[in-house]
Amino acid sequence: MKTVEEIKAAIEAAVPGAGLEVVSNPSVSGQHSLLMEPRRAVEIATFLRDDAGLALDFLSNATGVDWPDKEISEKVKVTRTVMRPVDGVETPVEETVEETRKRIVPGCLEAVYHLYSVEKKQGPVVIRMKTVNRSDQVQLPSLTSIWRSAEFQEREIFDLFGIVFTGHPDLRRLLMWDEFKDHPMRRDYVEPDDFEYEPTAHDEVLKRAQEHRAKVQGLGAKS
Amino acid sequence: MVEDGLKIELGKQGIFVTSIQELYNWGRKNSIWPMQFGLACCAIEMIATTMARYDLARFGAEVFRPSPRQADLMIISGTVTKKMAPQVVRLYNQMAEPKYVIAMGACAISGGPFKQGYNVLKGIDRYIPVDVHIPGCPPRPEALLHAFMTLQKKIDGQPLTGAGRPSHLDAEASGIFPVPVQGEHDLEPTSNKGVWPVPITIK
Numbered sequence: 108m109k110t111v112e113e114i115k116a117a118i119e120a121a122v123p124g125a126g127l128e129v130v131s132n133p134s135v136s137g138q139h140s141l142l143m144e145p146r147r148a149v150e151i152a153t154f155l156r157d158d159a160g161l162a163l164d165f166l167s168n169a170t171g172v173d174w175p176d177k178e179i180s181e182k183v184k185v186t187r188t189v190m191r192p193v194d195g196v197e198t199p200v201e202e203t204v205e206e207t208r209k210r211i212v213p214g215c216l217e218a219v220y221h222l223y224s225v226e227k228k229q230g231p232v233v234i235r236m237k238t239v240n241r242s243d244q245v246q247l248p249s250l251t252s253i254w255r256s257a258e259f260q261e262r263e264i265f266d267l268f269g270i271v272f273t274g275h276p277d278l279r280r281l282l283m284w285d286e287f288k289d290h291p292m293r294r295d296y297v298e299p300d301d302f303e304y305e306p307t308a309h310d311e312v313l314k315r316a317q318e319h320r321a322k323v324q325g326l327g328a329k330s
Numbered sequence: 331m332v333e334d335g336l337k338i339e340l341g342k343q344g345i346f347v348t349s350i351q352e353l354y355n356w357g358r359k360n361s362i363w364p365m366q367f368g369l370a371c372c373a374i375e376m377i378a379t380t381m382a383r384y385d386l387a388r389f390g391a392e393v394f395r396p397s398p399r400q401a402d403l404m405i406i407s408g409t410v411t412k413k414m415a416p417q418v419v420r421l422y423n424q425m426a427e428p429k430y431v432i433a434m435g436a437c438a439i440s441g442g443p444f445k446q447g448y449n450v451l452k453g454i455d456r457y458i459p460v461d462v463h464i465p466g467c468p469p470r471p472e473a474l475l476h477a478f479m480t481l482q483k484k485i486d487g488q489p490l491t492g493a494g495r496p497s498h499l500d501a502e503a504s505g506i507f508p509v510p511v512q513g514e515h516d517l518e519p520t521s522n523k524g525v526w527p528v529p530i531t532i533k
Contacts, residue, residue: 282449284413288514291448299516301452303528304440312446 111139114161114232121154122147130235140219140233145247148236149274152253155222155232163222163232166254169261171268172217175241175294180209214241216270220250220257238270241293249275267292351490359485360390362430362478365401367421369408372435375468376407384471389478398424403481405474406460409437409444410451412517419509422458427498427505430485432477433460436467443467456521458507 109117115127118141126144143151155163183206191200216238223230238245249272251257261272262281269290272278279285289296298315305316337347368376380386380394395401398421410418422431433454436442441452454460461484464477488496497503507525510517521528 282413284512286512286514296448298446298448299520301516301520303521304452 109160111141111232115141117158117160118151118154121158122150125151127151138231138233140235142235142237145236145238148248148250149253151234152250155234156253161229161232162224162226163230164254165223165225165230166220166250166256166260167223167231168221169250169257169264170219171264171270171292172219173241173268173293174214174217174237176214177212178209179212180207182206183208215239216241216245216268218247218261218264218270222254245269246271246273248273249278251275266290269293352486354490355486355488358428359482361392362390362402362481362485363400364391364394364403364405365398365421365425366394366396367404367406369406369410369414370437372407372438372468375471376405376434376474379471379474384475386475386478389475389482391478398422399426401425402428403430403432405432405434406438406454407434407468409442410454411449412451412512413449415451415454415457415517416509416512418454419457419507423506423509425505427503428496429505430462430481431458431460432462432464432474432481434464434466434474434477435469436465439463439465451517453526456526457510458522459525 111129115129118125118127125147128142130140130142132138132140155161184203185206186201186203188199189202190197191202192198193200217235219233219235221230222232222234236247238247247270249257249261251261251272252274258276259281261270261275262277262279264270265272265275265278266280266282267290280287283291300315300319300322302312302316302319305312308316331349332347340347368374378384380391391403398404402425404422404425406418422429431454433439437444437450438454439460441447441450444450445452455463462477462481464473466473469477485496488494490499497505507522510519510522512518
């Protein structure tokens with residue numbers, strides 16, 4: 108069974124211009140994954156399935172990941188020229204100040220695929236694809252034409268995360284009903300307010316139950 | 331009403347004394363036909379109850395009817411998802427009176443271990459009236475048998491006239507309950523206030 112670097116080299120030899128990156132997994136399992144660019148994904152997937160050495164013919168699992176927008180605060184040393192009174196005279200002086208800058212790294216959605224080989228009894232090989240952002244550019248190519256088991260799994264990812272798979276034969280919601288608007292597995296999903304009766308509430312549920320009671324009492328006071 | 335002592339004495343002489351209500355309810359309670367309705371893991375326990383070791387048929391549940399029109403009892407066994415909830419209420423509406431509901435397992439009673447799931451309905455008694463609740467995850471077949479016997483006792487206690495009579499003898503009672511609509515974020519309404527008056531919890 109090849110290591111991730113060897114698989115990466117094999118893919119790059121077969122599919123020129125494939126943008127690949129090894130995402131290392133620091134845990135004990137050591138399941139490093141390959142982050143690939145969506146534009147060559149179908150060719151890379153076809154190679155992974157048809158290559159004699161790898162023969163990854165079984166897509167065991169496809170799932171989604173939500174990377175929300177992250178706020179990073181960095182301490183930056185900034186050199187500035189300010190007017191300071193020196194010996195009673197205002198002169199420009201260079202000053203080095205440490206500033207805390209906050210910037211928002213935009214998040215994205217990601218699809219992760221676990222591939223096994225039934226023929227060669229090897230695996231797993233983990234491949235990933237990231238979307239551009241979380242709001243409007245959420246398309247990824249569908250791998251259903253290569254592995255049929257992606258059909259329902261990509262429907263589930265669409266239902267729960269909102270990634271639109273282009274080229275999917277039947278992209279509808281799977282677990283939720285069609286008129287449902289949210290994507291429940293996203294980090295910013297808020298459950299609807301059906302917390303009327305929570306007898307053993309604690310933590311998050313207690314907070315929601317109290318909010319519900321406050322809202323109901325507020326409505327009761329108004330009416 | 332005739333006292334029990336007199337009934338036994340007459341019985342010894344070969345005279346059987348009863349009332350129409352007793353006979354009527356005896357017939358009803360000993361021939362409750364459930365509907366073939368299983369949702370999740372509790373359905374496996376329900377199937378086990380119908381099998382040889384814990385035979386449910388000896389209590390009168392001879393056949394599980396596939397059609398709601400011919401069934402008396404609906405055993406809600408398993409988690410009711412919000413996607414399935416309108417269909418459950420629709421099937422209940424299609425059952426002919428008198429109809430009964432057993433909520434089997436924690437999920438049917440209140441959502442169970444998956445209560446905070448995005449697709450889990452927190453108890454089917456939000457939309458339809460439930461006669462017997464069976465706690466358990468899943469409840470043992472003996473618990474389902476006990477629930478069945480509890481339902482039989484309940485049916486036995488229903489008078490034929492006056493308040494508390496079964497709904498097929500009550501012209502004003504409606505067995506049709508509003509079916510929740512699958513809205514954009516949740517089922518609308520989240521519960522049926524007529525069926526499920528929220529108990530007040532004092533904190």
